Amino acid sequence: xxxxxxxxxxxxxxxxxxxxxxxxxxxxxxxxxxxxxxxxxxxxxxxxxxxxxxxxxxxxxxxxxxxxxxxxxxxxxxxxxxxxxxxxxxxxxxxxxxxxxxxxxxxxxxxxxxxxxxxxxxxxxxxxxxxxxxxxxxxxxxxxxxxxxxxxxxxxxxxxxxxxxxxxxxxxxxxxxxxxxxxxxxxxxxxxxxxxxxxxxxxxxxxxxxxxxxxxxxxxxxxxxxxxxxxxxxxxxxxxxxxxxxxxxxxxxxxxxxxxxxxxxxxxxxxxxxxxxxxxxxxxxxxxxxxxxxxxxxxxxxxxxxxxxxxxxxxxxxxxxxxxxxxxxxxxxxxxxxxxxxxxxxxxxxxxxxxxxxxxxxxxxxxxxxxxxxxxxxxxxxxxxxxxxxxxxxxxxxxxxxxxxxxxxxxxxxxxxxxxxxxxxxxxxxxxxx
Amino acid sequence: xxxxxxxxxxxxxxxxxxxxxxxxxxxxxxxxxxxxxxxxxxxxxxxxxxxxxxxxxxxxxxxxxxxxxxxxxxxxxxxxxxxxxxxxxxxxxxxxxxxxxxxxxxxxxxxxxxxxxxxxxxxxxxxxxxxxxxxxxxxxxxxxxxxxxxxxxxxxxxxxxxxxxxxxxxxxxxxxxxxxxxxxxxxxxxxxxxxxxxxxxxxxxxxxxxxxxxxxxxxxxxxxxxxxxxxxxxxxxxxxxxxxxxxxxxxxxxxxxxxxxxxxxxxxxxxxxxxxxxxxxxxxxxxxxxxxxxxxxxxxxxxxxxxxxxxxxxxxxxxxxxxxxxxxxxxxxxxxxxxxxxxxxxxxxxxxxxxxxxxxxxxxxxxxxxxxxxxxxxxxxxxxxxxxxxxxxxxxxxxxxxxxxxxxxxxxxxxxxxxxxxxxxxxxxxxxxx
Numbered sequence: 120x121x122x123x124x125x126x127x128x129x130x131x132x133x134x135x136x137x138x139x140x141x142x143x144x145x146x147x148x149x150x151x152x153x154x155x156x157x158x159x160x161x162x163x164x165x166x167x168x169x170x171x172x173x174x175x176x177x178x179x180x181x182x183x184x185x186x187x188x189x190x191x192x193x194x195x196x197x198x199x200x201x202x203x204x205x206x207x208x209x210x211x212x213x214x215x216x217x218x219x220x221x222x223x224x225x226x227x228x229x230x231x232x233x234x235x236x237x238x239x240x241x242x243x244x245x246x247x248x249x250x251x252x253x254x255x256x257x258x259x260x261x262x263x264x265x266x267x268x269x270x271x272x273x274x275x276x277x278x279x280x281x282x283x284x285x286x287x288x289x290x291x292x293x294x295x296x297x298x299x300x301x302x303x304x305x306x307x308x309x310x311x312x313x314x315x316x317x318x319x320x321x322x323x324x325x326x327x328x329x330x331x332x333x334x335x336x337x338x339x340x341x342x343x344x345x346x347x348x349x350x351x352x353x354x355x356x357x358x359x360x361x362x363x364x365x366x367x368x369x370x371x372x373x374x375x376x377x378x379x380x381x382x383x384x385x386x387x388x389x390x391x392x393x394x395x396x397x398x399x400x401x402x403x404x405x406x407x408x409x410x411x412x413x414x415x416x417x418x419x420x421x422x423x424x425x426x427x428x429x430x431x432x433x434x435x436x437x438x439x440x441x442x443x444x445x446x447x448x449x450x451x452x453x454x455x456x457x458x459x460x461x462x463x464x465x466x467x468x469x470x471x472x473x474x475x476x477x478x479x480x481x482x483x484x485x486x487x488x489x490x491x492x493x494x495x496x497x498x499x500x501x502x503x504x505x506x507x508x509x510x511x512x513x514x515x516x517x518x519x520x521x522x523x524x525x526x527x528x529x530x531x532x533x534x535x536x537x538x539x540x541x542x543x544x545x546x547x548x549x550x551x552x553x
Numbered sequence: 554x555x556x557x558x559x560x561x562x563x564x565x566x567x568x569x570x571x572x573x574x575x576x577x578x579x580x581x582x583x584x585x586x587x588x589x590x591x592x593x594x595x596x597x598x599x600x601x602x603x604x605x606x607x608x609x610x611x612x613x614x615x616x617x618x619x620x621x622x623x624x625x626x627x628x629x630x631x632x633x634x635x636x637x638x639x640x641x642x643x644x645x646x647x648x649x650x651x652x653x654x655x656x657x658x659x660x661x662x663x664x665x666x667x668x669x670x671x672x673x674x675x676x677x678x679x680x681x682x683x684x685x686x687x688x689x690x691x692x693x694x695x696x697x698x699x700x701x702x703x704x705x706x707x708x709x710x711x712x713x714x715x716x717x718x719x720x721x722x723x724x725x726x727x728x729x730x731x732x733x734x735x736x737x738x739x740x741x742x743x744x745x746x747x748x749x750x751x752x753x754x755x756x757x758x759x760x761x762x763x764x765x766x767x768x769x770x771x772x773x774x775x776x777x778x779x780x781x782x783x784x785x786x787x788x789x790x791x792x793x794x795x796x797x798x799x800x801x802x803x804x805x806x807x808x809x810x811x812x813x814x815x816x817x818x819x820x821x822x823x824x825x826x827x828x829x830x831x832x833x834x835x836x837x838x839x840x841x842x843x844x845x846x847x848x849x850x851x852x853x854x855x856x857x858x859x860x861x862x863x864x865x866x867x868x869x870x871x872x873x874x875x876x877x878x879x880x881x882x883x884x885x886x887x888x889x890x891x892x893x894x895x896x897x898x899x900x901x902x903x904x905x906x907x908x909x910x911x912x913x914x915x916x917x918x919x920x921x922x923x924x925x926x927x928x929x930x931x932x933x934x935x936x937x938x939x940x941x942x943x944x945x946x947x948x949x950x951x952x953x954x955x956x957x958x959x960x961x962x963x964x965x966x967x968x969x970x971x972x973x974x975x976x977x978x979x980x981x982x983x984x985x986x987x
Contacts, residue, residue, distance in 0.1 A: 382812030
């Protein structure tokens with residue numbers, strides 16, 4: 120069974136490697152696939168000059184923000200974490216050069232340079248290729264800035280096929296029947312679907328092929344053409360090798376695609392969480408119950424006593440933390456977690472979620488003490504928000520009644536799952552009741 | 554400027570008529586476009602036999618739920634509210650007949666009948682056409698069950714063009730370049746994009762054309778064909794009139810499209826809300842401030858004293874209610890609103906949102922009284938949830954300090970907008986702090 124087939128069937132929009140988004144160290148993923156040998160240089164040109172007409176939005180799609188980060192940064196990250204990719208040139212409209220430079224700095228992208236584009240797609244790509252400098256023997260991958268979910272597996276296939284055949288490109292089956300129209304707007308004929316494919320990105324070329332294709336092509340090609348594979352065929356006689364890509368290659372085109380992209384990003388960030396019990400037995404019992412209940416909702420929970428020693432690795436790999444506190448001493452524990460996360464500056468690429476679950480006996484807190492908690496957690500959360508850490512609280516009461524207790528646990532699970540999944544800014548600092 | 558152009562540019566995924574989803578009376582929309590004269594019978598065949606392979610989900614897409622209602626019901630609703638459409642036949646796989654019948658009953662769809670499909674798309678459509686019975690002079694519209702956002706304007710264009718030309722079909726520009734591949738998987742040539750279009754749905758046919766096309770076509774057409782326009786051309790010599798449709802015609806195909814569809818539905822449901830002040834001056838002042846703040850977030854607020862007399866119309870047209878209460882007497886007001894909504898049984902097609910905003914002086918409630926509120930609103934919300942009414946609470950304190958007050962108001966606005974937009978089941982019954 121082919122990799123593409125599998126991903127098509129199981130969960131077509133999910134990036135192939137689950138660790139892809141949560142990983143905050145570019146190039147080092149927890150779920151790194153087997154190391155690949157690429158014994159030739161590979162660089163990337165990302166045309167990002169689009170104006171986003173089809174989304175109908177003011178902001179071009181590549182600069183639309185998802186959880187506080189522009190789409191182009193996600194795409195750049197997809198390449199940056201691939202160890203065998205040397206450098207990335209992002210080609211943007213002149214008026215967006217400052218914006219792009221700012222994005223590169225803010226999200227600490229390495230390997231990346233922004234260069235100004237030309238008056239058409241081909242001219243922009245050509246500018247990008249020229250900016251790479253002489254790269255004899257290298258493969259140049261060209262990709263769209265608005266296809267952020269490309270994975271290393273597929274990039275590897277394109278790069279090696281390009282090296283072997285001179286050019287390679289991603290294709291997808293056609294979703295609709297393609298028809299030819301008469302000049303009067305009537306059906307002329309329909310194409311036999313099986314013979315045709317949609318040409319997608321990424322595409323790869325040996326440096327020589329892409330360089331010569333652009334050197335030899337006409338002004339009209341530069342102005343009106345869109346298909347690099349076509350230029351390689353026409354001007355270098357290179358028949359590109361076509362490789363079927365996974366549906367994740369899809370291009371953010373319409374406004375509805377923004378919601379789809381956001382949903383994929385949120386999915387990737389809500390696959391797992393870790394529960395910190397502080398070593399308390401009651402907290403551990405609750406954590407175990409949550410593990411089952413939250414697991415059933417699709418998020419895997421690891422239960423640990425603290426973030427020390429061996430468990431410090433969760434600081435690097437996890438983006439969701441649930442601190443269970445029992446009794447009075449409560450907020451101090453979550454404050455400690457926040458401090459560790461802030462100190463490590465780990466929320467650069469994605470907002471981290473911290474949920475404080477407070478388990479109390481109904482008589483443990485004075486009524487006035489209980490009334491002070493909402494204000495305390497709100498204050499704490501305001502400070503954390505500035506560090507891109509989203510803090511929420513959930514309260515539940517210990518109950519001897521089994522049914523009542525189980526209902527509370529499943530409410531906590533439901534609330535925690537929703538908070539982790541939605542990463543809502545509006546709800547930051549709220550103390551919810553389970 | 555053409556209608557299609559406009560919608561492409563402004564907000565391409567939004568159904569053309571803003572009232573389309575919030576309207577709970579099928580066929581009677583608040584934003585009804587000018588009455589159209591269609592002086593011939595029009596019926597609809599909706600093939601809904603797909604297995605949803607491409608989403609990678611267990612449930613076929615047409616039966617996936619959005620805010621508690623299956624996608625097919627949204628599509629049916631899109632046709633049902635068009636006054637000049639007589640009847641709708643939904644063709645489903647035999648094993649889904651009971652499910653479909655249940656959906657029709659549960660969501661009180663009229664005009665609709667479910668019939669079992671055949672072993673291929675064409676056989677299923679043919680079954681649907683036969684189920685309509687002899688319809689001399691009528692137009693039959695064929696549409697996909699998984700294209701729920703089709704609007705009356707476009708249906709009208711297709712129906713009238715089909716009547717005039719015998720057949721008509723929706724087209725869209727190609728998003729990707731289409732290429733022909735060699736049998737070895739190399740690029741053969743790329744098509745000139747401008748000459749080709751993607752064939753989409755809906756399509757319309759006079760009864761005679763579609764009937765004859767299916768009567769005359771071969772077993773192989775029945776088994777392997779997908780394009781009705783092609784059969785009309787081949788077997789009746791009818792060149793279909795092609796009409797460019799809006800991007801809203803898009804087909805829910807991949808898993809990511811489910812998120813896109815949900816987002817469009819949520820957008821449609823969060824365009825407006827009404828604020829009920831109970832006639833109190835302080836409540837009205839808060840409501841006015843909210844009107845500005847929530848408006849800036851994209852939801853239009855109407856401020857009314859109550860739901861009586863002239864204002865009872867809001868019960869019929871609105872799906873979001875904000876009850877502002879001042880001081881102690883608070884929950885009784887929101888209870889009254891819930892009763893009116895429940896009595897009218899208005900939450901059949903969409904969950905209604907009710908937000909209780911409680912404005913208190915810090916000293917107005919005893920500390921113990923304040924501690925009892927969360928339980929009271931949770932109880933109230935559990936009962937309302939059974940009626941598909943989602944109740945949430947937001948508390949804020951009156952403040953003399955202008956800056957503090959403005960911050961509170963903007964927090965209420967932010968929370969209310971998020972609650973209305975997300976319609977979260979997990980958060981039902983929570984009392985949030987502004």
